[in-house]
Amino acid sequence: MVGSPTALADQEVETKLRKAAQNHGMYIPTGAFWGGEDIKKMADRGTLKALKVTMKKHPSCFKLNGELKTKNEAVRTDVCVLYDGPVRGLCPLAPHNVNTMAAAATAAHNLGFDQVQGCLVADPSLKDFHIVEVETWGPGNKEAGSAFHVHTIRKNPSNLGVVTGSATYASFLSSMLGAVGRGPGVHLC
Helix, strand or coil: CCHHHHHHHHHHHHHHHHHCCCCCCECCCCCCCHHHHHHHHHHHHCCCEEEEEEEECCHCCCCCCHHHHHHHCCCCCCEEEEEEEEEHHCCCCCCCHHHHHHCCCCCCCCCCCHEEEEEEEEEECCCEEEEEEEEEECCCCCCCCCCCCEEEEEEEEECCCCCHHHHHHHHHHHHHHHCCCCCCCCECC
């Protein structure tokens, strides 16, 4: 089981583990990622066209590196988009905060870490929750608004200064218990 899916943002690590998964099971915990199995089914069929995961937290709930750390430290009262772009570029800057996005990029294997979009938002008004939004697009014309589209919003209770919301712990335990016996391949659990 890959305890921290952000490690897969390193292309070499991802390639080696996916190769090993051809003969052994590789289990990816879903954590706060909602709808992963459906997204993986779409990726398997080639019908997944776009995926965006937005995480919104109080600034004190982020453990960031580099430019994102500096940008987050300046947030006082206004909502601030810290990052909006490919998940691969975000993982090294926020490895403790974006395992959900990395799990999404793994499930969306036809798009991968370079095409799945991640958005990290510091919101000083979020004192009791972390919010994870997952937007999925399938067949149709996205620009014209006629594409298949699912938008989920997950509010996870959390205290100030805490990186992981309280409901995610039970999800991770379920992942550990489910990481067994599925055979070769990459499996969400």
